[in-house]
Amino acid sequence: MSVATAPVPAFELPPELEAHEPPEARGLARDGVRLLVGSAAGVAHHRFTDLPGLLRAGDVLVVNTSGTLAAAVEVSGVPMRLHFSTELPDGRWAVEVRGRDLRPLPGRPGALELPGGATATLEEPYTRGRLWAATIRSGLPVVDFLQRYGEPIRYPYVRRRWPLADYQTVFATVPGSAEMPSAARPFTDRVVTRLVAAGVQFAPLLLHTGVASPEAHERPYPEWFSVPATTARLINDARAAGGRIVAVGTTAVRALESSVGPDGRVAARDGYTDLVVTPSRGVAVVDGLLTGFHEPHASHLDLLAAVAPAPVLRACYAAAIRHGYLWHEFGDVNLLLPGGLG
Numbered sequence: 001m002s003v004a005t006a007p008v009p010a011f012e013l014p015p016e017l018e019a020h021e022p023p024e025a026r027g028l029a030r031d032g033v034r035l036l037v038g039s040a041a042g043v044a045h046h047r048f049t050d051l052p053g054l055l056r057a058g059d060v061l062v063v064n065t066s067g068t069l070a071a072a073v074e075v076s077g078v079p080m081r082l083h084f085s086t087e088l089p090d091g092r093w094a095v096e097v098r099g100r101d102l103r104p105l106p107g108r109p110g111a112l113e114l115p116g117g118a119t120a121t122l123e124e125p126y127t128r129g130r131l132w133a134a135t136i137r138s139g140l141p142v143v144d145f146l147q148r149y150g151e152p153i154r155y156p157y158v159r160r161r162w163p164l165a166d167y168q169t170v171f172a173t174v175p176g177s178a179e180m181p182s183a184a185r186p187f188t189d190r191v192v193t194r195l196v197a198a199g200v201q202f203a204p205l206l207l208h209t210g211v212a213s214p215e216a217h218e219r220p221y222p223e224w225f226s227v228p229a230t231t232a233r234l235i236n237d238a239r240a241a242g243g244r245i246v247a248v249g250t251t252a253v254r255a256l257e258s259s260v261g262p263d264g265r266v267a268a269r270d271g272y273t274d275l276v277v278t279p280s281r282g283v284a285v286v287d288g289l290l291t292g293f294h295e296p297h298a299s300h301l302d303l304l305a306a307v308a309p310a311p312v313l314r315a316c317y318a319a320a321i322r323h324g325y326l327w328h329e330f331g332d333v334n335l336l337l338p339g340g341l342g
Contacts, residue, residue: 019157
C-alpha cells in the first residue's frame with residue numbers, strides 16, 4: 001500500500017498508545033473502553049456503553065461466534081513456539097514459527113517436537129514463507145491438543161500472559177480462531193440487553209480467523225466461514241425495511257460479503273473464503289463497521305476504506321492519536337457509520 005493511495009496517511013504508532021493488558025487490568029470494565037465514532041458529520045468521542053444510543057431500532061449488528069483457541073505451543077528442546085493459524089482443506093494446518101521472545105522466525109522444512117509426544121512437520125511455505133503448511137500428529141484432534149498444551153497467541157506489546165478467558169468474546173460458541181475477533185470484546189451482557197431493548201437485532205455468523213502477524217501486513221488468506229439461513233433472512237428483511245447492517249469486526253465483513261449472491265441478497269453459505277475486500281470492490285450489504293484501531297500500513301485499512309470514505313478514516317485516526325486512544329486487541333474501538341448517526 002503506497003502512501004499516495006493509502007486510506008490513512010502513514011503514521012507512527014506511539015508506544016504509549018499500545019494496549020499492553022486487558023482493560024480490566026487497567027481498572028475498567030470490559031465495556032468501559034472508549035468508542036470513537038466517525039461519520040459524515042465528523043468524529044465524536046464516547047464510551048462503549050453509549051453504543052445503544054448511537055444505533056437505531058431496526059439496525060442489525062452482525063457478530064462472529066468463533067471462539068479463540070489456545071493457539072500458541074512451545075516447541076520442545078529449542079527456543080521456538082508455533083502459532084496454529086488455520087486448518088487447511090487437506091487436513092494440514094497453516095502455522096507460523098516464532099521465537100520465545102515472540103518475534104517471527106523464518107522456519108525451515110522438517111519435524112518439530114511438541115508437548116505430549118506430538119509433532120508438527122513443516123512441509124512447504126504457505127504464504128511468502130511466513131506461514132507453513134504443516135502436518136500435525138498429536139493423537140488428539142488439534143483443537144483438543146491446543147486446549148491441553150497451548151496458550152493464547154500474543155505479540156511483544158502484550159508483556160505478560162493472560163488467561164484464555166481474556167481472549168474470548170461474549171458471542172464465542174465455536175472454538176476455531178487463532179486470534180480473538182477482538183472488535184466484539186467490549187460487549188457485555190448488559191450492553192447486549194440494552195441494545196436489544198432499543199430494537200437493535202443481532203445476526204450471528206462464523207469465521208475462524210487466522211494469525212494476523214501485525215509485522216507482516218499481508219492480505220488475508222482463505223479462512224473457514226459459515227452464514228446460517230436465519231442470519232441471511234434476518235439481514236435481507238432488515239435491509240428491505242430500511243435497517244442498517246453494522247458488522248462487528250473485519251471478520252464479520254469478510255464472511256458476510258462472501259455470502260452475497262448476484263442479486264445482492266445474502267444467502268446461507270459456508271466454506272473457505274478467499275475474498276479480499278478493497279475500496280475498488282466495495283461492499284454490497286455492510287452499512288457500518290465496529291472495529292479496533294489498526295497498525296500503520298495494515299491491509300485491514302483497505303477493508304475499512306471499502307466501508308467508510310477515506311476522509312472519515314483520516315479524521316478518525318488523526319483524532320485517535322491526538323486523544324490517546326489505545327490500539328490492539330485490548331484497546332479501544334472505532335464505530336464507522338458513513339451514512340450518519342441516528
